[in-house]
Amino acid sequence: MNTKSEIGRSITKGDIILIVSLIVISLVMFVLSFSGSENLVAEIYVDGERAHSIALSEVTESYTVNENYCQLLIEKDGVSFVFSDCGDKLCIKRGKLKNQGDTMACVPQKVVVILKADGKEKIDGVAY
């Protein structure tokens, strides 16, 4: 048997470095993205184009948006898919998006929702 084709039987240093660095990367990504749920803007992309940009703080009454056979429920505290004409309904199972950086997509229907912090808020503060 040629020993050259044997891949290490025991855990290597490389494994540990890989695991630790991936844990650090994912922690950093979470810390960077977690910044509350104030002044959120829900951006809805359809076929890769931004179709809606909704400031959630200005939503007083819940309403729905229909795009590409998908129905999205826009509420004061978040956005959720309520209907989609796709196979696995993963978009509906994702539930309600509430925090900045949250992303949700119905890939077969090419509808994507992203929550972003409202960048205009600070500029408005100066203008007032």
Added chain:
Amino acid sequence: MKTNKVSLLGIFGAVALVLSFLESMLIPDIPFLPVGAKPGLSNIITMYIAGTMGLPGAMYITLLKALFALITRGATGAFMSLGGGVLSTLCVCFFIKYQGRIFSWLGLGIIGAVMHNLGQLMAACVVSGTFALINYGKYLLIFALITGTVTGSVLLILMPRLRKFGGADYKNKN
């Protein structure tokens, strides 16, 4: 290609398809898991073939899985399966070339899982045309670490035992 390789690929291809079908039934909709994430049990087969037969065999399993996704889940599913499968197979085969000096099967499993998720996410970005979808990656990265550890550990335990029966190296056999 030798006859025994053809038949082995057929058997392992079937096992891979059954595993990916079973895991889609087994996974309940646990709320804190990232939506659409799967444990990737069939990647154990892909990695086993990558380790024993090399890139062509592993790529065959990957393409077979994509074809299965095309039949059962449609074009979007097939494209995402292909995106994840091809990227992870290429990466795992690349690292196997280093003959385990850098990573053991554990590390290879994690690389395979992370690359599979990355490839699928990139495929999802292409299909939906929205690059910002890459945001979702942070959930998938943590999940891939866990599932990759599981698949890698299975191979780490399995391979030395299979080697005793000659089931760990088909490259030098007729």
